[in-house]
Amino acid sequence: MLEKGNNTELFCDYYAMWIEIYKNRAVRKVTMDKYLMTYKWLVRLVPDLKTGDLNRNMYQLLLNQYAEFHERQTVMDFHHQLKGAILDAVDEGLIDRDPTRKAIIKGKTPRAKKIKYLNQFQLQTLIASLELKEKVNWDYFILLSAKTGMRFSETLALTPEDFDFKGQAVSISKTWDYKGNGGFLPTKNRSSIRKIQIDWQTVIQFSELVKGLPPNQPIFVFGKVYNSTVNDKLRRICERCKIPVVSIHGLRHTHASLLLFTGVSTASVALRLGHSSINTTQKTYLHIIQELENKDVDLVMRLLAGLS
Structure with missing residues (x-):
C-alpha cells in the first residue's frame, strides 16, 4: 500500500512517482517518453518547488518559462501531461486548490511548415522507376506507402494475413516498434484500425510477393529497421528521377493530396489515413482544401451565370 505523500515533498519527485505508478506500462512507449521528458523539464525549471507551494501563480510562471523554449502546441501538451498529476495531488490534499x-x-511563434509532396506526374515517374523484383525489397515498401498513405510503422507491421486479395484491401490493426526493440504495438488511435482498398495491380504484385512467407510475420522486417534507411533509399530514387526529394511521410501527404485534388471527400480521406478526426485532415491539408474551394466558387459562378 502506498504511503500518504506530504506537501513538503519536491514536486518533481512527486511527479516522478506519479508517472511510475499511473503511466508506466499503461501507455505506449512514445507517450511514456513524453512524460519522462516533462519530468526532466520540471527538474530543470523548478527543481526546488515543493508540492504544497504549487499555486496558480507558480504554475503560470512554470508554463511561461517552458513557453520560452517551445511552440504553443507543445506547451499545451506539457500542460496536459502535468494536469493529471496535479489534480491527483489536489485530491490527496497535498495542494489546496487546482493551480491549473x-x-x-503561451508559446513561441510556430515556424512555417511546408508540407512536401509530389504531383501526379512526379509520383508516376517515381513508381515507374522502382525496381520491383521477385523478392521483398524497399522498393515494394515505397510502392505500398505511395498507394495507401499508410504510416511508416503501419507498413512495417504488415503481414501476409493482413492482405485480403479477393476483397482488394489491406487491414491495418497494429504498428511495428521500430524505435524500440521491435515487435508489434497498437495503432496510434482507434481510428487507425481500418481497411484500405488497393488497386488490382497492387493485388497481383503482392499476392505473388507474399506466397510462401509466414502468414503472421512482418514482410518488411529483417532485423533492426531504421526510418533513415528507407528515406535514404527514397531520396536516391527521387534524385535519379530528377523529382523533388520527399520522405516516406511525404508519400503519405502525396497520397492524401492527390485524393483531394481528384475530388475525394475530406471525410473519406480522413478514414483512409486513419485520422482520429476530420479536423486533423482539414488542418493538415488546409491549403489544398482552400484551393479546391476557390475552384468550386468558379464552378458555382459559371452555373449561376448560365441560369440568367
Whole structure:
C-alpha cells in the first residue's frame, strides 16, 4: 500500500512517482517518453518547488518559462501531461486548490511548415522507376506507402494475413516498434484500425510477393529497421528521377493530396489515413482544401451565370 505523500515533498519527485505508478506500462512507449521528458523539464525549471507551494501563480510562471523554449502546441501538451498529476495531488490534499485552473497557454511563434509532396506526374515517374523484383525489397515498401498513405510503422507491421486479395484491401490493426526493440504495438488511435482498398495491380504484385512467407510475420522486417534507411533509399530514387526529394511521410501527404485534388471527400480521406478526426485532415491539408474551394466558387459562378 502506498504511503500518504506530504506537501513538503519536491514536486518533481512527486511527479516522478506519479508517472511510475499511473503511466508506466499503461501507455505506449512514445507517450511514456513524453512524460519522462516533462519530468526532466520540471527538474530543470523548478527543481526546488515543493508540492504544497504549487499555486496558480507558480504554475503560470512554470508554463511561461517552458513557453520560452517551445511552440504553443507543445506547451499545451506539457500542460496536459502535468494536469493529471496535479489534480491527483489536489485530491490527496497535498495542494489546496487546482493551480491549473484558467491557465494561460503561451508559446513561441510556430515556424512555417511546408508540407512536401509530389504531383501526379512526379509520383508516376517515381513508381515507374522502382525496381520491383521477385523478392521483398524497399522498393515494394515505397510502392505500398505511395498507394495507401499508410504510416511508416503501419507498413512495417504488415503481414501476409493482413492482405485480403479477393476483397482488394489491406487491414491495418497494429504498428511495428521500430524505435524500440521491435515487435508489434497498437495503432496510434482507434481510428487507425481500418481497411484500405488497393488497386488490382497492387493485388497481383503482392499476392505473388507474399506466397510462401509466414502468414503472421512482418514482410518488411529483417532485423533492426531504421526510418533513415528507407528515406535514404527514397531520396536516391527521387534524385535519379530528377523529382523533388520527399520522405516516406511525404508519400503519405502525396497520397492524401492527390485524393483531394481528384475530388475525394475530406471525410473519406480522413478514414483512409486513419485520422482520429476530420479536423486533423482539414488542418493538415488546409491549403489544398482552400484551393479546391476557390475552384468550386468558379464552378458555382459559371452555373449561376448560365441560369440568367
